[in-house]
Amino acid sequence: xxxxxxxxxxxxxxxxxxxxxxxxxxxxxxxxxxxxxxxxxxxxxxxxxxxxxxxxxxxxxxxxxxxxxxxxxxxxxxxxxxxxxxxxxxxxxxxxxxxxxxxxxxxxxxxxxxxxxxxxxxxxxxxxxxxxxxxxxxxxxxxxxxxxxxxxxxxxxxxxxxxxxxxxxxxxxxxxxxxxxxxxxxxxxxxxxxxxxxxxxxxxxxxxxxxxxxxxxxxxxxxxxxxxxxxxxxxxxxxxxxxxxxxxxxxxxxxx
Amino acid sequence: xxxxxxxxxxxxxxxxxxxxxxxxxxxxxxxxxxxxxxxxxxxxxxxxxxxxxxxxxxxxxxxxxxxxxxxxxxxxxxxxxxxxxxxxxxxxxxxxxxxxxxxxxxxxxxxxxxxxxxxxxxxxxxxxxxxxxxxxxxxxxxxxxxxxxxxxxxxxxxxxxxxxxxxxxxxxxxxxxxxxxxxxxxxxxxxxxxxxxxxxxxxxxxxxxxxxxxxxxxxxxxxxxxxxxxxxxxxxxxxxxxxxxxxxxxxxxxxxxxxxxxxxxxxxxxxxxxxxxxxxxxxxxxxxxxxxxxxxxxxxxxxxxxxxxxxxxxxxxxxxxxxxxxxxxxxxxx
Numbered sequence: 096x097x098x099x100x101x102x103x104x105x106x107x108x109x110x111x112x113x114x115x116x117x118x119x120x121x122x123x124x125x126x127x128x129x130x131x132x133x134x135x136x137x138x139x140x141x142x143x144x145x146x147x148x149x150x151x152x153x154x155x156x157x158x159x160x161x162x163x164x165x166x167x168x169x170x171x172x173x174x175x176x177x178x179x180x181x182x183x184x185x186x187x188x189x190x191x192x193x194x195x196x197x198x199x200x201x202x203x204x205x206x207x208x209x210x211x212x213x214x215x216x217x218x219x220x221x222x223x224x225x226x227x228x229x230x231x232x233x234x235x236x237x238x239x240x241x242x243x244x245x246x247x248x249x250x251x252x253x254x255x256x257x258x259x260x261x262x263x264x265x266x267x268x269x270x271x272x273x274x275x276x277x278x279x280x281x282x283x284x285x286x287x288x289x290x291x292x293x294x295x296x297x298x299x300x301x302x303x304x305x306x307x308x309x310x311x312x313x314x315x316x317x318x319x320x321x322x323x324x325x326x327x328x329x330x331x332x333x334x335x336x337x338x339x340x341x342x343x344x345x346x347x348x349x350x351x
Numbered sequence: 352x353x354x355x356x357x358x359x360x361x362x363x364x365x366x367x368x369x370x371x372x373x374x375x376x377x378x379x380x381x382x383x384x385x386x387x388x389x390x391x392x393x394x395x396x397x398x399x400x401x402x403x404x405x406x407x408x409x410x411x412x413x414x415x416x417x418x419x420x421x422x423x424x425x426x427x428x429x430x431x432x433x434x435x436x437x438x439x440x441x442x443x444x445x446x447x448x449x450x451x452x453x454x455x456x457x458x459x460x461x462x463x464x465x466x467x468x469x470x471x472x473x474x475x476x477x478x479x480x481x482x483x484x485x486x487x488x489x490x491x492x493x494x495x496x497x498x499x500x501x502x503x504x505x506x507x508x509x510x511x512x513x514x515x516x517x518x519x520x521x522x523x524x525x526x527x528x529x530x531x532x533x534x535x536x537x538x539x540x541x542x543x544x545x546x547x548x549x550x551x552x553x554x555x556x557x558x559x560x561x562x563x564x565x566x567x568x569x570x571x572x573x574x575x576x577x578x579x580x581x582x583x584x585x586x587x588x589x590x591x592x593x594x595x596x597x598x599x600x601x602x603x604x605x606x607x608x609x610x611x612x613x614x615x616x617x618x619x620x621x622x623x624x625x626x627x628x629x630x631x632x633x634x635x636x637x638x639x640x641x642x643x644x645x646x647x648x649x650x651x652x653x654x655x656x657x658x659x660x661x662x663x664x665x666x667x668x669x670x671x672x673x674x675x676x677x678x679x680x681x682x683x684x685x
Contacts, residue, residue: 118433125427125436128443129420129655132663134451137420141444145437152433169432193666249676250669257665342431342489349546351431351489351539 102161105278106287108181110161110222111171112324113210114154115182117229118172119332120203121147122339123190132193139239143200146232153225160221173343177332184323185268187332194247194254195261201240202265205301206272207233209294218286241305248309255310262311267319272298274320373399385586390516393459401585405515406460408587410467413453414478416446418471418652422486423495431489438535439492445528452521459517472657480638481564483646490543490550490557496536498558498565498603504529505599506569514586537606544611551611558607559615566630567638569596600628 124144131137155168185203190196211233214226247258272291279290306313321329342351377396384391391397420443427443430436454464470476481499486492507529510522543550570592573579582588590598600619607614618631641649 122428125440128424128427128440129417130424130659132659132666134417134447134454136663136666137417138444138447138451141440141447145440145444148433148437148440152437155433172433173431193663246670246673247666250671250673251665253665254669254672338428341429346431346547346549349431349550351435351542351546 102163103281103285105281106219106285107158107161108278109282109288110154110158110219112181112183114151114158114171115180116186116203116207117147117154118151119180119182119335120186120199121145121151122335123186123188124196124200126190127196136193140196143236143239146229146236150225150229150232153228157221157225169343173340177328177336178326180328180332180336181324181326183268183271184321184329185265185271187323187329187335188265188268189331191261192257193243194257195264197240197243197247198258198261199265200236201244201305202269202302204233204237204240206269206294206298208237209297209301210289210291213289213294216286217288219288222287237301244305244311245309248306248311258309259311262306263314266314267317268321269298270316270319271321271324274322274324276324385514385584388586389514390519391514392516400581401587402460404582404585404587405518406457406462406467409453409457409460409518410462410470411477411479413450413457413467414471414476415482416450416453418478418482418656420446421652421655422482422484422648423492425486426489426492429489430492435492435539438539442496442532442535445532449521449525449528452524453518456515456517456521468660472653472660474644474653477642479568480641480646480649481568482652483641483649484560484564485647487560488553488557490540490553491561493536493539493543493554494557494561496532497540497606498561499568500529500533500536501603502565502568502599504533505595505602509589509595510587512586512589537610540610540612554610555612558612562615563634563637564641566596566600567633569593569599571635571638597627600630604628 121144124140124147127137127140127144129137131140151172152168155171159166159168159171185199188195188199208230211226211230214223215230217223217226244258247254249255273295275292276290279292282288283290283293303313321327323329323332342349374396378398381391381395381397381401384395391401423439423443423446427436427439430439454467457467458464467476471478486495504526507522507526511519511526513519513522540554543554570576573591573593576592579588579591583591604614604619616631618629620629621627622629640646644650
């Protein structure tokens with residue numbers, strides 16, 4: 096029996112969620128192209144976006160195969176309604192300034208690194224292979240964004256204030272990474288991947304020392320919660336999709 | 352990507368750099384090296400005018416690369432498939448890389464990247480005026496790859512043998528990547544031409560808008576070209592503007608036939624006697640008007656680069672300040 100026939104809805108959703116995270120953050124970062132503070136960062140942000148779009152292609156293709164309804168990466172990327180996207184809300188937030196952009200990249204890449212590491216032993220061999228390839232990229236994103244978090248936090252008074260403001264704004268959204276999700280329990284039980292909630296202690300252990308080195312104050316957890324991974328997004332998501340889906344919606348069925 | 356022929360006069364106040372002492376013995380040695388087809392390296396003596404010409408040309412080329420990121424960047428977020436989005440992101444990233452090599456090549460001539468960049472932002476330095484045209488549809492991305500990168504390659508291949516070593520080496524690498532971009536652009540168009548009537552119309556419309564600006568990229572006719580003769584003498588320019596333009600037209604007509612589009616020039620026809628295609632008169636008024644700041648996007652392009660630079664100032668200052676603090680801490684620790 097092939098894997099396509101035995102994929103559970105939870106398994107499909109799990110892969111889709113990872114694909115959507117990469118897709119939506121990749122889409123956001125690509126908005127920077129040509130507008131970064133220095134040429135090197137223009138290239139680095141474009142490169143990060145490119146890596147994420149590459150990951151999204153692999154993950155969405157895989158999700159489409161698991162689903163077995165003939166949807167390819169583009170049908171999944173461009174032709175779903177907002178409610179069906181499973182990315183965490185953090186990834187869809189506007190870039191704002193360079194400070195918020197690198198703090199987000201840092202918080203997100205740390206999560207991706209841990210997830211991709213754990214997926215090395217996934218019972219889904221294709222997912223394990225995608226994770227192994229993507230882990231190298233996520234590690235680079237983490238190190239690059241982490242260096243900038245430190246530069247900004249430990250830079251001038253202004254950059255410190257902006258980095259702290261970015262962290263204060265973004266930190267509450269990271270609670271969503273670890274929010275309990277019944278689908279994750281089924282996926283973890285099947286040995287496909289870790290329940291995201293289980294990654295929280297390691298994630299904090301990875302990000303907090305860097306934030307400390309950046310002389311930034313780690314915000315306390317608040318009751319603020321978001322639900323993008325369950326399909327309830329922020330006000331920003333519809334605008335992002337309107338731009339991203341524009342061509343596919345305007346010219347239905349055309350091949351590009 | 353895109354060097355325009357280097358005949359665009361630079362307004363006053365271009366970056367100066369070190370003054371070179373003129374010396375007859377050095378001059379003779381320089382001339383002999385040029386005549387023998389050798390390379391001039393950064394540490395070699397060179398005439399002041401040669402250095403200035405190179406600074407102008409290399410920095411115009413570098414500026415063109417990074418201003419060129421904007422019209423194409425306009426379509427990254429709306430690319431119609433993930434594959435095309437990835438290809439376009441990679442392409443625009445390559446252009447940033449070309450900008451970096453070229454600024455580095457210019458820096459070997461005693462000017463700094465920041466100094467050159469400021470000249471761009473305050474309007475003293477030029478960049479290829481092709482980027483002052485807007486990218487209105489997705490087909491523009493393919494046509495830029497095919498025609499604009501195609502014209503750029505024609506201009507740039509001779510520069511791989513340019514007499515200035517650092518420039519010539521940068522161009523070897525850039526040309527390889529440009530050829531790849533051109534093939535990708537053409538492939539994008541082939542795919543669209545196999546598609547719906549709307550897609551084919553979109554390609555034809557884009558070709559209609561980009562054809563003449565593309566052939567203007569080779570610069571003024573040889574008889575009107577200000578710098579060409581000296582640049583030829585110095586081995587900075589190897590083939591004249593008109594010869595390059597003819598070569599481009601000859602190569603492109605066949606590619607247009609394969610695509611199934613019409614080039615918007617009723618005078619375009621094969622001339623058996625010349626062994627080349629004849630083509631219609633170029634509207635130089637439009638060319639100079641765009642070069643001189645009156646194209647649709649001149650103001651917006653520079654405003655976008657200036658905004659990025661100004662809004663990024665706090666980030667650059669933070670990086671410098673952190674480096675200073677780190678150095679001070681290391682000194683205390685030592």
